Amino acid sequence: MANNIKTSIVSRNAALDAIAPLANSGKLRIYSGAQPATPETAASGTLLAELTMNATAFGAASGGVITAAAITQDSSNDASGTAGYYRLLKSDGTTTLWDGEVGTSGADLNLNSTSISSGAITQVTSFTYTLPQ
Numbered sequence: 001m002a003n004n005i006k007t008s009i010v011s012r013n014a015a016l017d018a019i020a021p022l023a024n025s026g027k028l029r030i031y032s033g034a035q036p037a038t039p040e041t042a043a044s045g046t047l048l049a050e051l052t053m054n055a056t057a058f059g060a061a062s063g064g065v066i067t068a069a070a071i072t073q074d075s076s077n078d079a080s081g082t083a084g085y086y087r088l089l090k091s092d093g094t095t096t097l098w099d100g101e102v103g104t105s106g107a108d109l110n111l112n113s114t115s116i117s118s119g120a121i122t123q124v125t126s127f128t129y130t131l132p133q
Contacts (some may be wrong), residue, residue, distance in 0.1 A: 014060035023057035025091040035085035068127035
């Protein structure tokens with residue numbers, strides 16, 4: 001028999017509200033290249049930028065989605081390249097929470113530009129995490 005679990009918004013919001021504090025003061029790393037198969041897989045590509053999440057990284061879940069609080073822009077990018085994916089880590093800088101798609105609109109993590117230059121400014125325009133139904 002196939003798995004066909006559907007989770008209510010109430011359940012998804014509760015799960016997200018439990019996960020969100022793990023990202024408080026966490027590290028948001030932006031890499032070039034393809035997203036690895038799993039968050040446990042070693043990061044691939046070149047580290048382009050690292051930003052620090054707010055002390056309260058995400059607001060309360062609503063509709064099965066959490067939205068990041070303001071993230072300080074990074075004005076000292078590590079390298080130049082095209083952003084391919086992001087990885088969010090706990091504040092310890094080693095424990096990966098999740099990773100996802102980068103774009104300028106319609107992605108999990110939206111930046112002012114996916115073209116990142118060393119020493120330039122990387123600014124997050126929106127960052128959300130949606131728990132599947």
